[in-house]
Amino acid sequence: MSTTLPADRPGPHSRRLGLVAVIATFGGLLFGYDTGVVNGALEPMKSDLGMSAVVEGFVVSILVFGAAVGALVGGRLSDRWGRRHNILLLALVFMVGTLGCVLAPSWPVLALFRFVLGLAVGGASATVPVYLSEISPFEKRGSLVTRNEVMIVSGQFAAFVINAVIFRIWGEHDSVWRFMLLVAVLPAFALFFGMLRMPESPRWLIAQGREADALAVLQQVRTPERAEAEIAEVRHLSEEEAQSQTGGWSDLGVPWIRRLVLVGIGLGVFQQFTGINSIMYYGTQLLTDSGFSADGAIVANTLNGLFSVLGITVGILIMNKVDRRTMLLAGFSLTTFFHLLVGLSALLLPDTWGGKPWMILVFVVLFVFSMQGTIGPLVWLLLSEIFPLKIRSFAVGVCVFCLWIANAVVALGFPPVVEALGIAPTFFVFAALGLAALVFIHRTVPETRGRTLEEFEEEFRREHGGVGVGGRR
Missing domain, CATH: 1.20.1250.20 (MFS general substrate transporter like domains)
Structure with a gap:
């Protein structure tokens, strides 16, 4: 099936779509900050926790391995329970992982919670772009999905700058690295409470047979005629796939x-x-x-x-x-x-x-x-x-x-x-x-x-x- 959809004209729905993109991409901001913050936190962290070079490499890299697992598991959970639900869960994991790292009394505990943070980073990297692509009109999909990458690199840059500022203010304290890591809890709160008011992916709702809910979501972020035409196209494909889909x-x-x-x-x-x-x-x-x-x-x-x-x-x-x-x-x-x-x-x-x-x-x-x-x-x-x-x-x-x-x-x-x-x-x-x-x-x-x-x-x-x-x- 190939259709010519009505043009997506500007209106109040455009502002709603923009807000959805801003809130969801806090997941990308957390992704960037948590991968970049170790750049400046590592030296005081090594001194405070007595980490050897081998331990240092382990603590840094374990987040990346956690992210690999988080991406795989997060994708499955997102297909099963929904994109929005998964992002809410990831916001909580970001909070737990961040606070666990900040309060870690030793490097093994720090490594454990770095792995937990990695699960959230990987889950966000697999879920947020999908959510944005499925809620965006195809004409704007490129720029809206790319906002997540903007937030990732902005998070990394913010980590470099915030580390420098915090180090200048509290650099004499052995635990200065804990303040650097603690900053990440703020966007995690913003992601969680923001997503409570955001809609689910209309394409995921269609896949669950919830067509009325999907149409209601599209009517929030499209013109009325565009929403009706788009729901018909998604319904057509969903009906084609319904007989033998395993999703695995x-x-x-x-x-x-x-x-x-x-x-x-x-x-x-x-x-x-x-x-x-x-x-x-x-x-x-x-x-x-x-x-x-x-x-x-x-x-x-x-x-x-x-x-x-x-x-x-x-x-x-x-x-x-x-x-x-x-x-x-x-x-x-x-x-x-x-x-x-x-x-x-x-x-x-x-x-x-x-x-x-x-x-x-x-x-x-x-x-x-x-x-x-x-x-x-x-x-x-x-x-x-x-x-x-x-x-x-x-x-x-x-x-x-x-x-x-x-x-x-x-x-x-x-x-x-x-x-x-x-x-x-x-x-x-x-x-x-x-x-x-x-x-x-x-x-x-x-x-x-x-x-x-x-x-x-x-x-x-x-x-x-x-x-x-x-x-x-």
């Missing part, structure tokens, strides 16, 4: 669904293999290795956070005007180019030249800007768009699980690889992975811009085997 692992036996899941996994893994989180986690260390003084590296590293925000701002402005595939190919071309320039600068410029660290900084910042303006938000957007309705959260959970595992590989492997090989070979490896990503995208990634979620699903199913969910034609 057995659906991966359907060729076209398995193909989409593999595309999603590839997107998630290649996004992380750009090395973006090696910069977010270890940017100060990288700049020190490049030739900056310790103090200079800390200041210079804030540019990575700033240009993350600037990049995503540019991305959101053009997201609905350029095809997804075009932006992805351009993004990986740019990041691969800047990887090469970082590597060549580290390899060819003499260490005695005072401009060398600044040259590397410029190319790293341009890499971060290019990544966050294209690949970063586009991967999350595509993951929220490409899967069939009834297994959308489950499939996103599987893909985000793989994304987080790739994140963990980069996070754990970057410091020893740089130490063993140096900056230049490390960034040449990233460049090679970028070339592989370009081939993958060109050959496998479908275009989704300008189509409703239902139109894309039907077209892709028809083009790749014509077999529906559960194995029927």
Whole structure:
């Protein structure tokens, strides 16, 4: 089925939709803050809790492994109980995890609650983009879903700035890191109490047979005629799928669904293999290795956070005007180019030249800007768009699980690889992975811009085997 929906004209419903997006993306803000706060909290945390280097790596990385589990479990819970319900649950987990970390008397307790925080981070990364994509009109889906990525990078940047401010005020206290972590409880409260007044995903409601409730939600965030037309389209697809939907692992036996899941996994893994989180986690260390003084590296590293925000701002402005595939190919071309320039600068410029660290900084910042303006938000957007309705959260959970595992590989492997090989070979490896990503995208990634979620699903199913969910034609 393919329909021409009435235009989504501005009105009071537009403001309601904007409020929904703001509240839901507090989950992204928490995602960003909780992954970025350790950057400044780590040194006082190590001193206060007597952490060795091995323990330090364990405490930092356990959040990433928790996020992998949270993405997988969160996707299943979201399909079963609803997107809104899952976000409310995640807000409570964020609160428990944050307070547990703040009050931790020892590093094992801290590690336990860092894992709990990871569950919430992973669950949010799998649920919030799906919720936004399902409640958004297709014309605005790109910019609204991308707001979550804006909040993620804003949360990371806020963590860098808040850490610096708190350290200047209370830096002499051994427990200063606890104040840094405590800040995260505020957006967790905002997420929980805000979502109490937000609607459920209309597409999830249709999947549960609650058509009247779904129409009521659409009437809050669409014009009346658009709501009626859109509910008819979603109902049509839901009726097609109703006979044999399992929403789980057995659906991966359907060729076209398995193909989409593999595309999603590839997107998630290649996004992380750009090395973006090696910069977010270890940017100060990288700049020190490049030739900056310790103090200079800390200041210079804030540019990575700033240009993350600037990049995503540019991305959101053009997201609905350029095809997804075009932006992805351009993004990986740019990041691969800047990887090469970082590597060549580290390899060819003499260490005695005072401009060398600044040259590397410029190319790293341009890499971060290019990544966050294209690949970063586009991967999350595509993951929220490409899967069939009834297994959308489950499939996103599987893909985000793989994304987080790739994140963990980069996070754990970057410091020893740089130490063993140096900056230049490390960034040449990233460049090679970028070339592989370009081939993958060109050959496998479908275009989704300008189509409703239902139109894309039907077209892709028809083009790749014509077999529906559960194995029927």
